[in-house]
Amino acid sequence: MKTACYLISLKWTNQLHNYQKQKAFVLCMLLTCSMIGQEAFRNPNLSTEERVKDLVSKLTMEEKASLMFDQSPAIPRLGIGKFNWWSEALHGLANNDSVTVFPEPIGMAASFDDQLVYRIFDATSDEVRAKYHEGIRNGKENRRFLSLSVWTPNVNIFRDPRWGRGQETYGEDPYLTSRMGVSVVNGLQGPKDAKYRKLLACAKHYAVHSGPEWSRHRLNLNNVSNLDVLETYLPAFKSLVMEADVRQVMCAYQRLDDEPCCASDRLLNTILRDEWKFKHVVVSDCGAITDFYTSHKVSSDPVHAAAKGVLAGTDLECVWEGYAYKNIPEAVSRGLIPASLVDQRVSLLLTQRMDLGEFDDDKLVPWANIPFSIMNNDAHRKLALEMAQKSMTLLQNKNNVLPLLKKQKDSNYWPKCR
Secondary structure (H helix, E strand, O other): OHHHHHHHHHHHHOOOOOHHHHHHHHHHHHHHHHHHHOOHHHOOOOOHHHHHHHHHHOOOHHHHHHOOEOEEOOEHHHOEOOEEOOEOOEOEOOOOOOOOOOOOHHHHHHHOOHHHHHHHHHHHHHHHHHHHHHHHHOOOOOEOOEOOEEOOOEOOOOOOOOOOOHHHOOOOOHHHHHHHHHHHHHHHHOOOOOOOOOOEOEEEEEOOOOOOOOOOOOOEEOOOOHHHHHHHHOHHHHHHHHOOOOOEEEEOOOEEOOEEHHHOHHHHHHHHHHHOOOOOEEEEOOOOOOHHHHOOOOOOOHHHHHHHHHHHOOOEEOOOOOOHHHHHHHHHHOOOOOHHHHHHHHHHHHHHHHHOOOOOOHHHOHHHHOOHHHOOOHHHHHHHHHHHHHOOOOOOOHHHOOOOOOOOOHHHOHHHOO
């Protein structure tokens, strides 16, 4: 095709007398030829839907299954690189050096300042992008904690201090958690009208996941009222989906009314996709799919666990080792899952990767060109300090120490503060 285009360009060029016109015409034709010969999924001028459809059509069933792992391997024959879905940015990019460390979310919640939260996570996403691209340019691979998908924020409701993970949340109030969560997602993902997502944020853990931690892999919550589910545990997830267009929702480990959350038709389809119109990716908490047959005992083996997860709407499996989703090809061959449904799940995953700009030249992606000098810079440290100051909370006002009197020196009051 390229050769034919080149010959046509020469034919028409010979009919042009002006040298500059000939030169311009050849350049134009060669550019057109290169686009014709390009794989459709590599063509940034096509829609994401067209590009994803082309790429999915080129994949084998085994390759499709591998793209549904949180540590997705490379597919060299198509030039597709590794992609890891698990990074963290709870209060700054986690498990990395040279980053700005902001206060914990429970402290941010005490500020009641959702605009400041937005600025903090806008700064965080700048650092994630800068750190990631600097690493890639220096020969590092996309890996856990060095990727563009961050499993943040945690919008679970913190009702019991014995849980042990309350510091990750924005407290016990559904409305405050919703407002803070929306600001987090907007800061991480970037402007909604931008061509490329800055990062992929994730609303976790869906749903009614507020401890205890020790029994989460076998817990069955079958006594939570529907009113409590709808008015306490779901509002933040609803806001992140419908207002912030969060790109990922993580289903939780435990069962809710006898069904594992990652296999719950009510949670994943009736509420999330049908009622809230969620159109992106559902990821499992790490080990939640293998829990189907190891602890919840709702599946007989890895093949049936994979089928249950895919059928329910869990697009991506995270696990420490031994992916149940590796058995998807067998589940398809045995008629447990239609191949078309696997295509649908993989398409959702590839859409997110396309929207990050992974398949395009970095020159086309503004976020890929954020300078490394932004890491832990003065402006970001000032944001951290401002939030730390605003997160201070008075637990006791013994003898009416506050409010301070302007005529008194501050030093007179410090010994009284506890």
